[in-house]
Amino acid sequence: MKLRTRLTVLYGGAFLLAGSVLIAVVYFLVRERLYATGLTRTDAAELGSMSGAQLPPDKDTVIALVNSLIERQDATRAATLESLLVWSAVALVLVGVFAVGFGWLMAGRVLRPIEAITETARRVADRNLHERINLAGPGDELKRLADTFDEMLERLDRSFDGQRRFVANASHELRTPLAINRTLLEVAAARPDPDGRVGDLTANLLAVNVRHERLIDGLLTLAASENPVPRPAPVDLADVVAHVAGQLTGEAVDAGVTVSVDASPAFTSGDAMLLERLVQNLIANGIRHNTKGGTIDVATTSEDGKAVLTVTNTGPHVPAYEIPALFQPFRRGEGNDRVESARGVGLGLSIVDAVVRAHDGRIEVEARDGGGLVLRVELEGEGRR
Numbered sequence: 001m002k003l004r005t006r007l008t009v010l011y012g013g014a015f016l017l018a019g020s021v022l023i024a025v026v027y028f029l030v031r032e033r034l035y036a037t038g039l040t041r042t043d044a045a046e047l048g049s050m051s052g053a054q055l056p057p058d059k060d061t062v063i064a065l066v067n068s069l070i071e072r073q074d075a076t077r078a079a080t081l082e083s084l085l086v087w088s089a090v091a092l093v094l095v096g097v098f099a100v101g102f103g104w105l106m107a108g109r110v111l112r113p114i115e116a117i118t119e120t121a122r123r124v125a126d127r128n129l130h131e132r133i134n135l136a137g138p139g140d141e142l143k144r145l146a147d148t149f150d151e152m153l154e155r156l157d158r159s160f161d162g163q164r165r166f167v168a169n170a171s172h173e174l175r176t177p178l179a180i181n182r183t184l185l186e187v188a189a190a191r192p193d194p195d196g197r198v199g200d201l202t203a204n205l206l207a208v209n210v211r212h213e214r215l216i217d218g219l220l221t222l223a224a225s226e227n228p229v230p231r232p233a234p235v236d237l238a239d240v241v242a243h244v245a246g247q248l249t250g251e252a253v254d255a256g257v258t259v260s261v262d263a264s265p266a267f268t269s270g271d272a273m274l275l276e277r278l279v280q281n282l283i284a285n286g287i288r289h290n291t292k293g294g295t296i297d298v299a300t301t302s303e304d305g306k307a308v309l310t311v312t313n314t315g316p317h318v319p320a321y322e323i324p325a326l327f328q329p330f331r332r333g334e335g336n337d338r339v340e341s342a343r344g345v346g347l348g349l350s351i352v353d354a355v356v357r358a359h360d361g362r363i364e365v366e367a368r369d370g371g372g373l374v375l376r377v378e379l380e381g382e383g384r385r
Contacts, residue, residue: 003114004107011103012096019092027085034077113142117149129157182209232270232359234382237279237300237307238263240272244279245298248287256292259283266300266307267382270359278355279309281348282375286313290372305381315372323365323373327353352377 113135123131132153135146189202241263252259268275279298286296294314301308318326327349352375356363361379368374 004104004111007107007110008100008104011107012100015099015103016092016096019096023085023088023092026088027081030084031077031081034080113137113146117146120149120153124153129153129160178209182206185209233272235268235270235272235275237266237268237275237309237379240276240279241298241300241309244276244283248280248283251284252287252296255287255290257287257290257294257296259287259296259298262297262299264299264301266302266309268307268359268379269382270379274355274358278352278377281352282309282311282377285348286311286315286373289313290315294372302381303378307379307381309377309379311375312368313372314368314370317371318367318373320367323367326365 116133116135120131120133132150133146134150135143137143185202185206189199189206241261245259245261248259283296283298290296290313296314297310297312299310301310353363356377356379359379361377363378364376366374
């Protein structure tokens with residue numbers, strides 16, 4: 001039951017209870033007052049005990065008249081009390097209905113600031129830390145709560161912005177010396193090497209340098225995808241999948257993995273470069289964490305106004321409890337180790353998750369019975385963002 005409904009029920013119940021108590025008090029007060037005045041049977045008895053000298057000759061007629069008056073008086077009292085009780089109950093019900101409706105409106109008005117706080121918290125959960133409540137009104141408990149929430153968001157926003165700037169700046173600073181190292185190593189590799197030792201060392205250093213460049217590039221992409229897309233443009237996931245699958249054909253052949261594509265039009269709005277990186281990471285992850293002779297099935301479609309990308313790959317068995325950890329930076333399967341390997345730098349699915357969130361999308365991952373994963377990405381269709 002919603003809080004607004006509970007408050008309305010409590011308010012209406014309290015009103016009906018108070019009204020019932022008030023009716024009961026009024027009923028007993030009126031009853032007491034009615035029976036405190038007027039003729040009674042005692043008066044009739046006293047009249048009957050009087051001597052003939054004290055009463056007119058038609059004594060019996062007077063006594064009968066008094067008894068008749070008493071009966072009519074008692075009937076009037078009973079009818080008055082019954083009418084009082086009935087009409088009071090009717091009035092209580094009518095006013096109670098009005099009170100419940102009024103309570104519903106008042107509960108909605110009181111809870112409106114909480115709704116604003118909830119909506120802001122929901123948007124903040126999507127990494128939109130620039131949102132603020134800015135609740136107007138008197139400085140009551142809700143206003144203080146909203147202001148405290150805004151102050152917390154301000155600190156979080158500054159913290160996340162500082163973290164993103166640090167990652168981006170550090171990555172940019174590291175790219176320059178890595179590029180210089182790669183150039184020097186390529187120059188050294190081009191020189192004559194009679195015994196081949198310098199060539200082997202140069203090749204190994206070049207491989208390490210390439211891995212570090214890939215790591216820096218991944219960090220830059222991860223930092224860029226932590227914010228909402230500033231200027232979304234129409235993108236067809238089918239075109240992106242066809243382009244990326246063609247680029248990774250050589251790597252798939254070398255790994256002994258077959259990639260099949262079933263690309264139907266799936267239009268969305270977003271950053272084409274980030275979406276290309278998303279598809280590339282999903283397919284590359286399926287190739288590098290597959291088995292010899294394995295397969296990868298990539299499909300795009302439109303469902304209920306959403307652009308859907310599904311990547312299904314074979315490979316080693318992944319326990320269900322390990323799937324959430326795959327999206328953490330520098331995590332991989334096979335025990336979720338943090339040791340660098342030839343399969344990558346451990347940022348692939350982290351970047352995928354960040355890109356999906358930047359596009360207000362959703363990603364679902366489940367383990368296949370025979371090993372491998374099924375990854376399903378849902379993005380808002382074009383024009384719905």
